[in-house]
Structure formats: C-alpha cells, structure tokens
Amino acid sequence: MGVPSSSEAELGQARANRWWVRGRRVGSIERAAGFIGDVGFAVLFPAPRAVVPSLWEAVAGEDEEPFGAGMGTNEQRVWTWKDELPRRGLAWYGAFLAGRGSFLSPELLSALYPGAGEPTDHLALDLSPAAHEIADAIAAEPLPSATLRALIGDRSRYQRAITELQRNLLVTTAGVHESGSGWPAALITLTCHQFDVGGGTDHTFAAARFVDTMLATTPGKLARAYRWPVAQARARLNELVHTDQATFDGTRYLRR
Incomplete structure (x- = not known):
C-alpha cells in the first residue's frame, strides 16, 4: 500500500495507523515486541525532534502525556519493558534515534550492526578510551551501570562513553540489577552477547x-x-x- 502525498495531514493520519497509535493498545510485553518487530524502530517516549514511532503512544495513545500524573500503569509498563525486551532478546534498546532511548527489532539491528559479532568489535571503531574500557569490562559478563560508572570514575565521562557505544549499537541492556535501595541499576551487556549479530550488515x-x-x-x-x-x-x-x-x-x- 502506498502513502497519501497530497498533504501533511494525510501523511500524519497514515503514520498514526502505521505506528499503532490508533486501534488496539499494546498491553503486554509480547505485543510490545510485535509492535517493534512491525515498525522496526521506535523511541521509548515521543519527542518533537524525533518524528518516529514511539512505544509510549502504542501503549497509551496519542493524547496521553507520559508522567502527567506520576508513575502510572502505562509508565510502569514501558519503563520495565525497556530493560526486559532486550533481556529476552526481543528488541535492542539504547540511545540511538535522535540520541533518545530507542528500540530496534532484531532484524533491523542485524542489518545495521557494524561489526563481526565479536567482543572485540569496539577495537575497530574510533571510540573514546572510556568507551573501550567499558566494552572490555563487560566482555566477560553484564555489569550494572553503577559499577561501570565507578570504573570510569566520572559520571559525565561515563555517560558520554556509554552513549558512544549505544550509538554504534555495541551495547544494550540485559535486565536490571537490584541494589537493595533506590532504583535498580540497568545491567549493561555487549550487543553481540544478547543478539545474533555480525556479518549481516544490509x-x-x-x-x-x-x-x-x-x-x-x-x-x-x-x-x-x-x-x-x-x-x-x-x-x-x-x-x-x-x-x-x-x-x-x-x-x-x-x-x-
């Protein structure tokens, strides 16, 4: 099926249908995985500068603002799924589209992944020393983000490094690590350990x-x-x- 080309309004309506904004809401992680598999890519929450599908709108619709009344049921769902989807291998998650938290379907991830699917893939890319240090640290097993921040020793330098790695699709999350107090920390892992990638760039x-x-x-x-x-x-x-x-x-x- 083609796309209406006569007006931006018609394009917006067609996109709303294509991006699951209308119709039955996403209410389970399995359906969330189906949504990402269908659209291929999506941000976690919508943003004016990222006109792309969003998991939030597929869950809540186009009129509900996230966190408008605090951490409600829909907010809890998408916040949990951002770590659980990659843990189950259902969707990659990281800062990618417009620098925002984003999902990629496994199929699209494989087509975009820049390396051979080995723990040493980061060595072939021009990354900061801190990014290489993080990639080396998680080569054996996933580590909590708090542990990696302590390893780098500077919060800002850590954030820049982890963003570099995510933009190059080299790392994702693998669930969370419960610390006993406060918010659980995301477990950071190499993408090649969590997904079947490497040699499939298309x-x-x-x-x-x-x-x-x-x-x-x-x-x-x-x-x-x-x-x-x-x-x-x-x-x-x-x-x-x-x-x-x-x-x-x-x-x-x-x-x-």
Missing part, C-alpha cells in the same frame, strides 16, 4: 525498512536516523526506486 534492507515505516522521507532524515552520510542515504533510497521498492515525487521518497 544497508539497502535498512533503508527499505525506514521508508516502509516512515511512509515518506528524505535522504537527510534517513541519514540522521541511522547516522549515515547523506550521500549514502540518497544512494540507498535511489536503489529502492530502481528496484520498485519506493517511488520519488521530486521531493520525498515514498513507500510503494
């Missing part, structure tokens, strides 16, 4: 997945989402047009 598939979910896009938007050069994004989109997987209206690339 950027043409990843671009097709993006168009299928966004319904209409541009090379710039695709490039920002996946952190690709704009020229690479344009080449992949043109390839989709040449293989009849998308159309081009002179401004945007549309799902066929």
Whole structure:
C-alpha cells in the first residue's frame, strides 16, 4: 500500500495507523515486541525532534502525556519493558534515534550492526578510551551501570562513553540489577552477547525498512536516523526506486 502525498495531514493520519497509535493498545510485553518487530524502530517516549514511532503512544495513545500524573500503569509498563525486551532478546534498546532511548527489532539491528559479532568489535571503531574500557569490562559478563560508572570514575565521562557505544549499537541492556535501595541499576551487556549479530550488515534492507515505516522521507532524515552520510542515504533510497521498492515525487521518497 502506498502513502497519501497530497498533504501533511494525510501523511500524519497514515503514520498514526502505521505506528499503532490508533486501534488496539499494546498491553503486554509480547505485543510490545510485535509492535517493534512491525515498525522496526521506535523511541521509548515521543519527542518533537524525533518524528518516529514511539512505544509510549502504542501503549497509551496519542493524547496521553507520559508522567502527567506520576508513575502510572502505562509508565510502569514501558519503563520495565525497556530493560526486559532486550533481556529476552526481543528488541535492542539504547540511545540511538535522535540520541533518545530507542528500540530496534532484531532484524533491523542485524542489518545495521557494524561489526563481526565479536567482543572485540569496539577495537575497530574510533571510540573514546572510556568507551573501550567499558566494552572490555563487560566482555566477560553484564555489569550494572553503577559499577561501570565507578570504573570510569566520572559520571559525565561515563555517560558520554556509554552513549558512544549505544550509538554504534555495541551495547544494550540485559535486565536490571537490584541494589537493595533506590532504583535498580540497568545491567549493561555487549550487543553481540544478547543478539545474533555480525556479518549481516544490509544497508539497502535498512533503508527499505525506514521508508516502509516512515511512509515518506528524505535522504537527510534517513541519514540522521541511522547516522549515515547523506550521500549514502540518497544512494540507498535511489536503489529502492530502481528496484520498485519506493517511488520519488521530486521531493520525498515514498513507500510503494
């Protein structure tokens, strides 16, 4: 099915249907996994600068604001699922789309993962010393985020390093570690230990997945989402047009 191209309002309505904003709400972790598998990628909570699917809207609908009345049932669900989905291998989670907490389906993760699927994948990337130190530390087993912050010795440096690793899809969460007091700490693990990745990079598939979910896009938007050069994004989109997987209206690339 194609996408309406006559107005932004029609595109918004089509996206609401495509992104599970309308219809039966997501009320279980199994259905949450089905949602992420269907759309391929989603942020945890919606944001004005990240016009992409969100798990929150699939759970609560488009009119409910998260944390408007504190930690309600829907907030508890999505906050728990952000750690439980990757622990079960149902969806990758980390700071990826627009730098926000994001999910990727295992299929899309495999297509985007930059390494061979080995604990040493980080060595081939230009990362900060702290990022390499974290990757080495969790090569044997997952560790709580609090332990890794103590290892790095500086909260800001830790946050920058873990964000680097997540943006490169090298780490995710594997549940939580109960500390006995306060909020439980996320368990950080290597992506290659939690998911079947490595050797399956397929950027043409990843671009097709993006168009299928966004319904209409541009090379710039695709490039920002996946952190690709704009020229690479344009080449992949043109390839989709040449293989009849998308159309081009002179401004945007549309799902066929």
